[in-house]
Amino acid sequence: MNYDVILIRYGELALKGRNRDQFEEALARSVKSVLRSFFKVKVRRNYGRMYVELHGEDAYEVMERLKRVFGISSFSPTIHVEPDLETIKTRALELIRQMDPQPRTFRVVTRRADKRYPTPSMEMNRIVGTHILRALPQIKVDVHEPEAIVNIEIRTEGTYISCETIPGPGGLPVGVSGKVLLLLSGGIDSPVAGWMMLKRGVTLEAIHFHSYPFTSERSLQKVRDLAHKLTKWGGTVRLHVVPFTEIQTAIREKCPEDYLITIMRRFMMRISERVAANTGAKALATGESLGQVASQTLESMDTINKVISIPLLRPLVAMDKIEITDISRKIDTYELSILPYEDCCTVFTPKNPVTRPKAYLAARFEEALDVEALVEAAVEGTVIEEITSKPREESNDLF
Ligand code: ATP
Ligand code: MG
Numbered sequence: 587m588n589y590d591v592i593l594i595r596y597g598e599l600a601l602k603g604r605n606r607d608q609f610e611e612a613l614a615r616s617v618k619s620v621l622r623s624f625f626k627v628k629v630r631r632n633y634g635r636m637y638v639e640l641h642g643e644d645a646y647e648v649m650e651r652l653k654r655v656f657g658i659s660s661f662s663p664t665i666h667v668e669p670d671l672e673t674i675k676t677r678a679l680e681l682i683r684q685m686d687p688q689p690r691t692f693r694v695v696t697r698r699a700d701k702r703y704p705t706p707s708m709e710m711n712r713i714v715g716t717h718i719l720r721a722l723p724q725i726k727v728d729v730h731e732p733e734a735i736v737n738i739e740i741r742t743e744g745t746y747i748s749c750e751t752i753p754g755p756g757g758l759p760v761g762v763s764g765k766v767l768l769l770l771s772g773g774i775d776s777p778v779a780g781w782m783m784l785k786r787g788v789t790l791e792a793i794h795f796h797s798y799p800f801t802s803e804r805s806l807q808k809v810r811d812l813a814h815k816l817t818k819w820g821g822t823v824r825l826h827v828v829p830f831t832e833i834q835t836a837i838r839e840k841c842p843e844d845y846l847i848t849i850m851r852r853f854m855m856r857i858s859e860r861v862a863a864n865t866g867a868k869a870l871a872t873g874e875s876l877g878q879v880a881s882q883t884l885e886s887m888d889t890i891n892k893v894i895s896i897p898l899l900r901p902l903v904a905m906d907k908i909e910i911t912d913i914s915r916k917i918d919t920y921e922l923s924i925l926p927y928e929d930c931c932t933v934f935t936p937k938n939p940v941t942r943p944k945a946y947l948a949a950r951f952e953e954a955l956d957v958e959a960l961v962e963a964a965v966e967g968t969v970i971e972e973i974t975s976k977p978r979e980e981s982n983d984l985f
Contacts, residue, residue, distance in 0.1 A: 587684050589645040590666040592652065593739075593748060594636040597659035597756065610636070612759035612787070613657040619821050620651045623976065632743050633699075637664075649752060654819050656785050657762075658754030662737065669703055669745040674710075675717040678736050681749050682718055682725075691728035692718065692749075696738040703740045710738060758787030760820045765789045766899065767858055767867035770825070772808045772927060775873025775902055777816060777919040778910050782901040783871050784820040791865055792816075792823055792973075793858050795830040805927035810973060815919045817975040826861050829967040833960050840954040843936040847881045848943040849952060851890045853961065859894045860965045869897040875910065876903050885942040892945045 596613060610631060617638065618629050625648055628639040638648060645663040652661055667677045682692060696710035705713070714736065715727060739746045768780040770792040784790055794809045806827065813823045830853075837849050858870050874882045881890075891898055902910055914920040 587663075587665070587681065588642075589640060589663040591640060591664050591746070592638040592645060592648055592661050593664045593746060594638065594652070594661045594754075595659050596636070596657055596754075608762055609657065609759060612761040613655070615761065616655045616657065616759050616821065617652065620655055620818075620975070621648060624651070632741070635741075653752075653755060655759070656755055656757035656787065656819065657759030659756055660751050660753050662748035662751050664746045664748040667745050667747060669700075669740055671705065671713065674738060674745065674747065675714055678714050678738065678747050678749075679718055679721050681747055682734060682736060683722065685734060685749065688722075689725065689733035691726050691732045692734040692736060693727055693729050693732040694718070694736045694738065696740065699739065699741045702742075703745075710740075714738065755785070757785035760784055760787060761789050763787035763789075764869075765791060765865070765867040766869050766871050767826075767862045767865065768792045769854060769858060769870060769872045770794050770809055770813060771873070772805055772812065772923065772925075773873065774907075774914050774920065774923040775875060775878075775910055777812045777873075777923065778913045778917070779871050779873040779901045780816050781819060781913065781917050781919075783899065784816065790816060790820050790823050791826065791867060793826040793828060793861055793968075795828045795854055795857075797831045797834050798829070800831060800834070802927060808922060808925055808927055810971065811922050812919055813973040814975075815917065815922065817973055819917070821975060823973045824865070825971045825973050826865075827969045827971065828857055828861075828964050830964065833964060836955055836960060841951045844938055844940040845943060845948060845951050846936050847939045848886065848889055848948050851881060851886075852893045852948060852952070853957075853964075855890055855894045855898070856957070856961045857964050857968075859896045860961065861968060862896055864965075869899050870894075871899040871901060873902055873910075874900045875905055875907070878907065880939045880941045883941055885944075889943045889945040889948055892948075 614629055614631055614636065621627055625643045626641055627643055627648060630637045630639060640648065649661060652658060665677055667673050694711040694715045696707040698707045719725065734749050736749045763786055766783050766788040768776065768783065768790055770776045770780060780790055792813050796806050810825065813825050817823050833853050834850060837846055841849050862870060876882060914923060
């Protein structure tokens, strides 16, 4: 079947007025940006519906990409027909006939938004339904739980028929919720945290702390590759790469070993807060999950939060490792995340990190350091990279 358009539906019906316009504009932008480099299609909006005009492109390839556009609740490969009863009957039958597997039950749902069309919706359902029943003797009507719904939309801009509805990823279109700065390590959790924030409509930037030469170029490349995976859901992701060696070395020389991780995290927060201010991010996000490791207790979170006033979001806080891992497989970051390159935390892991660090003690230990100068130098030395959704040349040593 040659489809003409993909009909896109979006939920979040509570949105009204200006919010709704913003939502639709952001959604149209996302749809265009995931399709633009690959297909010659046109995206059109009309009264609460969005259409991708295929102009001969393959519907299934286009839909594969739409599965990654947040804000879409479902979509349907659709044909555009003349608003003429005989044509509608014939084409509706054709559509249901080519479904594989053949549905055993169906119903017809007509929406007649264009009231100039003479036949009322109920009448249309009956006429088209009868036509299908006569042509396909093995099929039955089921109005409650049909295996296929033949959707007929009679609108001023055209008449559309579809009988397959594919779920989209839900959520909100990227860009409607402001910007968040994600602390992105090379692990399993933080890319998932980034994906969850994208799902709620944020524009994502990422910050990574790199301790060259203690951590290798390959570990940084892994982080770029993870950010690249996120671009498939969220368009361009700017990656801020922070030189962290000097800070880590200073902490290790001057502070007690059991507080290394706590103090290191406090530095990450201070630097991230400054970078967020420079880039217009309204919040930070991490991949922390309560109780997962020693530095992720409530006391530790409190001690770490104390040094910043920007909101710190932890979308994974109540999730189990298994749930997080499931998502990371689904979003295709898992295989990258488990590559065994050291990150700055693994290099400096103390034997017995404190599980309930006290903020006043952390602050006291930090007196041995010139916190402000160290933070300033790190922010100064930060390099911004634009990670785009274009296919990347993946280096051989990573795969
Ligand atoms: P992840 O799987 O995301 O690495 P984790 O379970 O290993 O998380 P930690 O190493 O304790 O947990 O890190 C907690 C969070 O701190 C990470 O999820 C990430 O958001 C942030 N983080 C840790 N290391 C870095 C780093 N080198 N650069 C940027 N953010 C980091
Ligand atoms: Mg980690």
